[in-house]
Amino acid sequence: MSDAAGFDDGSGRLGRGVDAAATLLAYAGGFCLVFIIVLTCVSIAGRALLTLGFGFGPVPGDFEMVEIASGVAVFLFLPLCQLKRGHVTVDLFAGAMGRRGVAITDLAGNALMTGASAIILWRLLAGLQDKMRTGEESFILAIPVWWGYALSLVGAAVFLLACLVTVWRSVHVCLILLQKTRA
Template identity: 40%
Template sequence: MQGIHRFMTAMARIMAVLGGIVLLALIVITCVSILGRALNTALHSGLIQSAAPDFAQALIDWGIGAIRGDFELVEAGMAFCIFAFLPLCQVTAGHATVDILVGAMPRPARRVFVLLGEALFAVALVVIAQQLYLGMESKLRSGQTSFLLQYPVWWGYAAALTGAVAAAVAGVYMALVRTLELLTGRVLVPNAVGTDH
């Protein structure tokens, strides 16, 4: 069981690192685009146009401005990022929980509630992955492209689907782990019954 858990944790961490890299790239794209848009606005201002019209026009012609399709890139990238971080939350029991009533219950009852939570997450993640797959398939068949960059929309769906499938696998795995913990009375993976305050 520990070998499987190490594999699932490694997969979840790899997905989180990939999500972090994409998120960092999206932050850079957003910042550069905002800066470019602000510079473009300044270059069109009356002050710059009257003081140095040729210089301002040369910079505008050079392409100073917002990154073309920045919203499209951020939209597709954020979908991947969200799903890329979910497997790590699943495997490490990192989701926020409110256990005001459950915390006062005996350990076996808490295990039942933890199992119910994991099972609901697993079902939701599998359904989300399935719906993303169907959406990707639909966009692939229709040949739909983004408005500005004209890249196939199914690419964004495929990227998000990668994270969603990893999250679904992690969710099903954790539901199985919590089921075994409930049946055996042993803690197989840390944080099985929440924190004790």
């Protein structure tokens, strides 16, 4: 991994490990989306066959499974999005700020995202504990709601790690730029 400025990011083994975990989770998120597509197609085809008089029908609880899988997929994609700088940024003044200015704003943005990811993880964990305590289940399939929270929690935890790695990378780039200006 290297920063967009062309520097070694300095994250070492931890950075590579988080990158590998984020990539694996992104593939799992892609699997969730493929599952949603197949499930939706099968359910729609079943509805069509039912109206034509065949003995098939929609998949029971399809919307429950789509709801859970789409929520989980979002959390599974977040770590890789953070590591690959895939979040939306506004670079309106980037040309006027120079490399140091961009590096400082990147650091600030990564620090803010780290704070947000920590809050998301904290509240998701609280939600998981609540759903486990109450034993809430989905209406049709009686899927324990905490399953979706638990799977999402994995993505949220790796998202926080990815945010910490991006803060480290930004600090590393800022230090390198600071050393270059002193030399």
